[in-house]
Amino acid sequence: MYEQGYVNVNGGKVWYEIHNKDASGTPVIVLHGGPGSSSYSLQGLKELSKDRPVILYDQLGCGRSDRPEDESLWRINRFVEELAQIREALNLDEAHILGHSWGTTLAAAYALTQPAGIKSVIFSSPCLSAPLWEQDQKRNIEKLPLKIQETIKRCEENGTTDSEEFKEAIGEFNKRFVCRLDPYPQWLKEGAHFKNPEVYQIMWGPSEFSVMGNLKTFDCTSQLKEITCPTIFTCGRFDEATPASTEYFSSLASNSSFHVFENSAHLPYVEEPEEYLEVIYEFLKSVDQ
Structure with missing residues (x-):
């Protein structure tokens, strides 16, 4: 059974969907x-729902969720509260958490509040230290x-990160460290309108690098x-979330x-979907057993 709807959270309404709602697995x-x-690029993860419910949601400010203009909402503690509110509204007493990229930042911050009922956490292409991430990108x-x-350095120094040449330079970076599929999937391009650059700018900055x-x-x-x-x-072998840093984080848990x-x-769930799903599926199964 499929369900979608909205949950009221601090600041507005958040859109969610549940695949295989009545399945017995965690x-x-x-x-x-x-x-x-947004959750748009992660749609393929609904394949994990053959024996468990899979919940995707668009965090406040992007995707199909509300886009309030209150800049004070864009801070990590509110996103942690939002996740707790979603769990409560959807009666998710027990759950696994799968975070990707900034989603791992949120997953860690949430898990560190020691909430009840979290069975496991999947840190997919993790960002668990902003200073270390910045060093890795350099x-x-x-x-x-x-x-x-030189273009990246000059545009960052001059504050011209909205220029065409900077966008082209970022495009080259992305081809190597974000998604190596060539051509870049058309369906991913079509999801660009779900993003909200303002949230990214306030919380992260003008680019991945600084x-x-x-x-x-x-x-x-x-x-x-x-x-x-x-x-x-x-992580991916060529991930901006580098294998060295990802393995370091793993060693600390x-x-x-x-x-x-x-x-x-950075997008193994798009670049190698079959292996990605197999690794995650086997991990979830082993935890549940």
């Missing part, structure tokens, strides 16, 4: 990336052609040992495993 809640992106930029490196928003100092590495439920940390998707960048 539900999995999917937290999308961004901030300010190293990634150094792998690009010199001309692209964190200037209110997440600038976020770093939960010293607390990862407090997440005691089973965890799995995954108390009950964790680690997996690299060898032919992916």
Whole structure:
């Protein structure tokens, strides 16, 4: 059974959908990336619903959820509250959590409040330290052609990150470290209107490379040992969430495993969907057993 609807949260209404609502397995809640992106690119994860409910939702401010203009709403603590409100409204007493990218930031912050009933956390292409992420991107930029490196540096220094040349430079970065499929999937391009750049700008900044928003100092590495439920940390071999950092995060958690998707960048669920689904499915099954 499929269900979709809205949940009232602090600041407005949030859109959600549940695949296979009546299945007997422990539900999995999917937290999308961004901030300010949407669940659109993660639709393929409904394939995990053969034996459990899969819940996707668009965080407030993007996708099919309300887009209030109150800038004070765009802070991590409110998103943590939002997740708690969604769990309560949908009666998700027990759940697995699957976060991707910024969704892992949110997943960690939520798990560290020690909520009851969380069976496991999947950290997919994790961002658990903004300072470390920034360092990793500086190293990634150094792998690009010199001309692209110079464009990125110049535009960031001059504050011209809305220019066409900066967008083209980001395009080159994305081809290597975000999604390596060529051509880039048309269906992903069609979901661009679900994003809200303002949320991203306030929380993160003008680009992946320099964190200037209110997440600038976020770093939960010293607390990862407090997440005691089973965890799995995954990333692509060419991911902007680098294998080295992802494995480091995994080493800090108390009950964790680690997996690299060898032919992916930041979107293994799009780039290698069959392997991604198999790894996540097997992990969820092993926890439930």
